[in-house]
Structure formats: structure tokens, C-alpha cells
Amino acid sequence: MNIGQAAAASGVSAKMIRYYESIGLIPKTVRTESGYRVYSDHDVHTLRFIRRSRDLGFSVEQIADLVSLWQDRERAxxxxxxxxxxxxxxxxxxxxxxxxxxxxxxxxxxxxxxxxxxxxxxxxxxxxxxxxxxxxxxxxxxxxxxxxxxx
Amino acid sequence: MNIGQAAAASGVSAKMIRYYESIGLIPKTVRTESGYRVYSDHDVHTLRFIRRSRDLGFSVEQIADLVSLWQDRERAxxxxxxxxxxxxxxxxxxxxxxxxxxxxxxxxxxxxxxxxxxxxxxxxxxxxxxxxxxxxxxxxxxxxxxxxxxx
DNA sequence: GCTTGACCTTCCCATGATTGGAAGGATTAC
DNA sequence: GTAATCCTTCCAATCATGGGAAGGTCAAGC
Incomplete structure (x- = not known):
């Protein structure tokens, strides 16, 4: 899936996806030979998580914490x-x-x-x-x- | 009165006073020979007006309108x-x-x-x-x- | 095969109000 | 006369986001 499709599927704009990648909120994606970013359904799921967090007004910093707690099966x-x-x-x-x-x-x-x-x-x-x-x-x-x- | 004193008297920081001047919200002040800005009580009054407007959440643009209405004796x-x-x-x-x-x-x-x-x-x-x-x-x-x- | 349009890439800029800081000159107090 | 405190201008950063330019890529239609 290209960035545009990931954007449409997640509700996060392509601009913001690139931005989130640049600040390390999401990991760098795989690229095609020609340099296009490629996204999986799992990536889209993460982007939705981020979008919902933003909708609740969390800062990017807080979202980073939330994402890592989300992915931590032993979180408290x-x-x-x-x-x-x-x-x-x-x-x-x-x-x-x-x-x-x-x-x-x-x-x-x-x-x-x-x-x-x-x-x-x-x-x-x-x-x-x-x-x-x-x-x-x-x-x-x-x-x-x-x-x-x-x- | 220097900018620091005007800031203390108005509650608007010196930084912001210079900024307001730069964007034209307040007119350019008189300067001393050495370039220091000089403020009158009247200027401080205006700065207070601005500060109170900011405290109520008005944008700088709206404040510009409010200030000009304030100074317009024939305002509606x-x-x-x-x-x-x-x-x-x-x-x-x-x-x-x-x-x-x-x-x-x-x-x-x-x-x-x-x-x-x-x-x-x-x-x-x-x-x-x-x-x-x-x-x-x-x-x-x-x-x-x-x-x-x-x- | 080639053109066209829709996509993608990176890079820079703007927003809004405000603060921080650097480098250097002016004033004031001792 | 010197030190401390002011002032000056200029540049950068904040925070999340959008806009746009310049150029490369891909897929569809002819």
C-alpha cells in the first residue's frame, strides 16, 4: 500500500505520516525500489491509533508513550x-x-x-x-x- | 519611560511590545538619541487595553480592530x-x-x-x-x- | 511505445503568539 | 572607571499542520 492509500485508510494525511516518521513516532517503512513508502495493514492500524489519540487531544509526545504502552504486553x-x-x-x-x-x-x-x-x-x-x-x-x-x- | 518600565506597567513583556510594534498593532514610538524606545502613559494605557484583550482570548487581528474602534469616537x-x-x-x-x-x-x-x-x-x-x-x-x-x- | 495524469519523493516555507538567546551598544550606580 | 543592568537588532525554537515547488514513477489508454 502506498502512502496515499495508507492515509485514506487511516485518516492521517500523507504529510503527517511522513512527519511522524521523521520525528520517530513511527518507524521508517520499507520502500519500493523507486523509493515509494510501503505500508501494511498493521501500519495502518498504528496510524489509526495515533489518529484517535490526536482526536482526544494528546500531544505527539504523549502519543509516543501510549503507542509504546500499547505494544507492551506487560504494561501496567x-x-x-x-x-x-x-x-x-x-x-x-x-x-x-x-x-x-x-x-x-x-x-x-x-x-x-x-x-x-x-x-x-x-x-x-x-x-x-x-x-x-x-x-x-x-x-x-x-x-x-x-x-x-x-x- | 523605557520599554522595560512600560512592560512592567502594562503587563505586556518587552519582547511582545517590540513584536506588536513590528506587526503594526501599535505605532512606532519615539526614540531617544541612542535608539531607546520611549513610552508615555498613554502608550501604557493602550498596552493594557491590548493585554486585557489578549486575556480574553482575542487574536491579534481582532485586537487591532478593537483598538481602532476604541479610538474611534463615532464607533457603533x-x-x-x-x-x-x-x-x-x-x-x-x-x-x-x-x-x-x-x-x-x-x-x-x-x-x-x-x-x-x-x-x-x-x-x-x-x-x-x-x-x-x-x-x-x-x-x-x-x-x-x-x-x-x-x- | 508514448503520452497523460495521478501519484510519489524531498525540501523549504508559513502559520500564531511567544519566549530564548546571542552580540553589541547605552545608561546608571558605585 | 568599571560593573551591572538596561537597551538594541537578529535569528531560532516552539507545536502540529498545510501549501507548494521541482522532479521522479507508475498505470491506463491510445
Missing amino acids: SKDVKAIALEHVGVLERKIRELQEMASTLKHLARNCHGDARPHCPIIEELANDDVTPPATKPDAKFGALGKASAR | SKDVKAIALEHVGVLERKIRELQEMASTLKHLARNCHGDARPHCPIIEELANDDVTPPATKPDAKFGALGKASAR
């Missing part, structure tokens, strides 16, 4: 669970953060006439100067979340 | 409200997406013993092959969301 389920729960924690923190933004904005928008006049509580709140601003550099970094939907 | 509040509500829509879509991930994972984790044995519903679900995978390239791209917390 607690190791899998730990990865999953840690990710749930990240997701929930992120959700709360977005919910705070959304509720603040909805509250402000509710009080905005939304007509042709300039008066606007939203702008006023943004321009509000008596709130404490210099809460610089709090904690860890986020990322990756939000790309799953871009696929 | 509906233009502001439209930006805010569109952003609320994006936030809520994102929240729903993350909630689905989290609830799926929590459900799976609940059914995982989390002990030393290999049996694990989480891995099994990821490896589950009878689900439809090739839902490729759905809709728009997300981004920016999630960087607010990284500041």
Missing part, C-alpha cells in the same frame, strides 16, 4: 491511566480558562446595546485602567490543543 | 459587540470540543483499573479499529486560544 494499566488523567487535567484547566473568557464576554455583550451609538461596555472594560495588570508569567505552557479540530 | 457599539460575540462563538465551539475529549477520557479512565495488570480500556479504545476514521479536513482552523495562559 496504571501507566496508561496516568497519562490519560494528566491529560484530562490539562483539558479541564483549559476548559475553565475558556469558560471564564466566554462568560466575561457574554456578560459584557449582554450589557452592550449593539446599536449605532458609540457607548459600549465591552470597550470600556477593555480600557478599564484600575485593574491589576502585571500578573506576568504564571505557570506552564499550553499548546497543541486546538489543532485537532484543524485536521 | 454593534461593531464591537459583533467582534465579541463572534469570539464567544469560537470559544464555545472550542469548549465543547475539549469537553468531549475530557468526557470520553474520563469515562475510559473510570473503567480502567489502573493497576499493574495490562488490561486497559483506554488503550483498547484507542486501538479500536471498527470506528470510522477518514473524517479528513473538516472546517476552519483554530489557533491562538491557549496562548493567553502561556503568558
